[in-house]
Amino acid sequence: MLEQPLPCGHVRRADRRADQTARPADAHAAVDAHLDRPLPGGRPGARLAAAFGIRIAKDALLDLLRSVPQPPVGTVRFLGVDDFALRKGDSYATVLVDLEARRPVDVLPGRDAEPLAAWLRRHPEVEVICRDRAGAYAEGARIGAPQAIQVADAWHLWRNVAEAVERTIGSHHGCIRAAFAETPVLAEATAKDPVAPKPPEAVTAPFVPPDGTLDVMGRPRRLVARTAERFAAVQALLAEGKSLAAIGRTLRLDHSTVRRFARAGSLDELLVKATGRLSVLDEHKPYLHTRWAEGCHDIPQLHxxxxxxxxxxxxxxxxxxFRAFRPPRQPGRKRQPVSQPQSRPVPRPRRIVRWIMTNPAHLAAADAAELKEIRAVCPHLDATARHVRDFAEMLRNLRGDQLPDWMNRVLDDDLPALHSLVSGLRRDLEAVTAGLSTPWSSGQVEGHVTRVKLLKRMGYGRANLDLLRQRVLLAP
Structure with a gap:
C-alpha cells in the first residue's frame, strides 16, 4: 500500500544505502506482485512500470518482489496439506491452505514430515488437518499437532478403492473373456429349424474377437511375449530369495518395473495393462459385428x-x-463361406472398473446389463461390486462408524487386492474414519495446487522456491 502524501514543501529522502525511496519501491513491488504474468524475469512488470513513467530493471523488480513482507498467517483452525512438483520426479514442495479463509498460508520446501511438524508447532491452534494418504504428512501432523484431528481426503480414499478394483479385475479378466466367447453357434437357426442341415466346417467353431494378446496374423504380440518372459524371470529370482535391487541389476530393469512384476498376483493382471489400450475402432465394433452378421462383408462399404x-x-x-474373421484357406479347395462373428467384444478392464465405480442409477441400460452378466459369471467380481457399493454408501452418508464391519466383510472374501486395501486403511484408521465421517476434504487444496502449477509454469526457469512462494502468498 502506498504511503500517505507528505505536507507541501517536504521531500522524503532515501536511506543513504538505498537506491530509491520507499514510495517507488512499494509501487514497483505492487506492479510485479499483482501483474497476471510477471515472469519470466520480470519483463512484463518492467514494461508496465515503464508505461507509468517508472524506469527499473527486470531483475531489480524481482528482488523487490522477494523483499515484500508476507501477509500475516493469523489463526488457522482447519488446515489443508498437499504437495506439488517443482521438478517432477526430482524435487517437491508443500502448500498449506487455511480451509476457513480459503487461502494459502505458507509454502514449505520438500514433502517430508519435519518441515510440516515445525510449522504446526508454531500454530498450536490447529484443530483439523486434512491431507492425502501420504505417510510423511501423517507423521508430521502427529508430531507437530498431536491435539489435531487428521482427516484422510475422501477423493484419495475413493481412488484407493478404484485401484484395488482394477487389480481385482485384472486377476479375473480371463473368466470375463471366456464368458463373452461362449456364444452358441447358429443358436437362432437351430431354435427355428430343429432339423437344420449341418453347417460347413468353416462355421463349426465360434468366432472369438481378438483380445489384444495376438496380432492380426494370430501370433503373440511382442509386448505380451516380453511381459510374460519378464514376469517368469522376476518370479523365478524372487523364489531364489533375491532382493528387488539384485533382480533389477540382473535383468537390467528399473526398480519400479521389478516391483510391479513382483507385486503382481498373476500374469493376467499384467497383461490387462499391456493389452487394455483403446483403439479408434473400439466404439464402432458393435455396429461392425451387427452389419457383418447381416451379411455385409464388403470392407469398402463398411468403411x-x-x-x-x-x-x-x-x-x-x-x-x-476382419482378417481374423475369415477362415484360413486350404490348398486345393475353394474358400468356404465366411463365418459370422458370434461373440461380442470383451469389455476393456478400465470400462468394467468405471461400471463398478459408477452409481447404478447413473449407468446406461446397456452398460448395466453387461455388468450384471459379468457379476453373474464371476463371483469374485460380484463380491467386489457389492463391497464398492457399501463403501460408496459410507462415503456419501458420512457413516465412518460402519468402516470396521465393512473391512471384516471384505476379509471374509477371497479378494487379495481388497485385502491389501484394508491393510492400508487399518494403518491409518483414525484419519480414514474421520474422512468418512466429516465433511472436510482437500477439494479446495487441489484447486490451489492447480493455481500454483500455473504460477510455476509462467515462471519457466526463473521461479525458484523463494520467488514462487512470494507469488503464491501475495497474488490475489
Missing part, C-alpha cells in the same frame, strides 16, 4: 458407413480387424 458415423481410421484398419 464408408463408418466414415459417416465419425470414424477417422483408414480402410486398412478394418481389413486387419
Amino acid at each position: 464408408r458407413e463408418l466414415r459417416e458415423r465419425g470414424f477417422t481410421g483408414s480402410i486398412q484398419c478394418l481389413r486387419r480387424y
Whole structure:
C-alpha cells in the first residue's frame, strides 16, 4: 500500500544505502506482485512500470518482489496439506491452505514430515488437518499437532478403492473373456429349424474377437511375449530369495518395473495393462459385428458407413480387424463361406472398473446389463461390486462408524487386492474414519495446487522456491 502524501514543501529522502525511496519501491513491488504474468524475469512488470513513467530493471523488480513482507498467517483452525512438483520426479514442495479463509498460508520446501511438524508447532491452534494418504504428512501432523484431528481426503480414499478394483479385475479378466466367447453357434437357426442341415466346417467353431494378446496374423504380440518372459524371470529370482535391487541389476530393469512384476498376483493382471489400450475402432465394433452378421462383408462399404458415423481410421484398419474373421484357406479347395462373428467384444478392464465405480442409477441400460452378466459369471467380481457399493454408501452418508464391519466383510472374501486395501486403511484408521465421517476434504487444496502449477509454469526457469512462494502468498 502506498504511503500517505507528505505536507507541501517536504521531500522524503532515501536511506543513504538505498537506491530509491520507499514510495517507488512499494509501487514497483505492487506492479510485479499483482501483474497476471510477471515472469519470466520480470519483463512484463518492467514494461508496465515503464508505461507509468517508472524506469527499473527486470531483475531489480524481482528482488523487490522477494523483499515484500508476507501477509500475516493469523489463526488457522482447519488446515489443508498437499504437495506439488517443482521438478517432477526430482524435487517437491508443500502448500498449506487455511480451509476457513480459503487461502494459502505458507509454502514449505520438500514433502517430508519435519518441515510440516515445525510449522504446526508454531500454530498450536490447529484443530483439523486434512491431507492425502501420504505417510510423511501423517507423521508430521502427529508430531507437530498431536491435539489435531487428521482427516484422510475422501477423493484419495475413493481412488484407493478404484485401484484395488482394477487389480481385482485384472486377476479375473480371463473368466470375463471366456464368458463373452461362449456364444452358441447358429443358436437362432437351430431354435427355428430343429432339423437344420449341418453347417460347413468353416462355421463349426465360434468366432472369438481378438483380445489384444495376438496380432492380426494370430501370433503373440511382442509386448505380451516380453511381459510374460519378464514376469517368469522376476518370479523365478524372487523364489531364489533375491532382493528387488539384485533382480533389477540382473535383468537390467528399473526398480519400479521389478516391483510391479513382483507385486503382481498373476500374469493376467499384467497383461490387462499391456493389452487394455483403446483403439479408434473400439466404439464402432458393435455396429461392425451387427452389419457383418447381416451379411455385409464388403470392407469398402463398411468403411464408408463408418466414415459417416465419425470414424477417422483408414480402410486398412478394418481389413486387419476382419482378417481374423475369415477362415484360413486350404490348398486345393475353394474358400468356404465366411463365418459370422458370434461373440461380442470383451469389455476393456478400465470400462468394467468405471461400471463398478459408477452409481447404478447413473449407468446406461446397456452398460448395466453387461455388468450384471459379468457379476453373474464371476463371483469374485460380484463380491467386489457389492463391497464398492457399501463403501460408496459410507462415503456419501458420512457413516465412518460402519468402516470396521465393512473391512471384516471384505476379509471374509477371497479378494487379495481388497485385502491389501484394508491393510492400508487399518494403518491409518483414525484419519480414514474421520474422512468418512466429516465433511472436510482437500477439494479446495487441489484447486490451489492447480493455481500454483500455473504460477510455476509462467515462471519457466526463473521461479525458484523463494520467488514462487512470494507469488503464491501475495497474488490475489
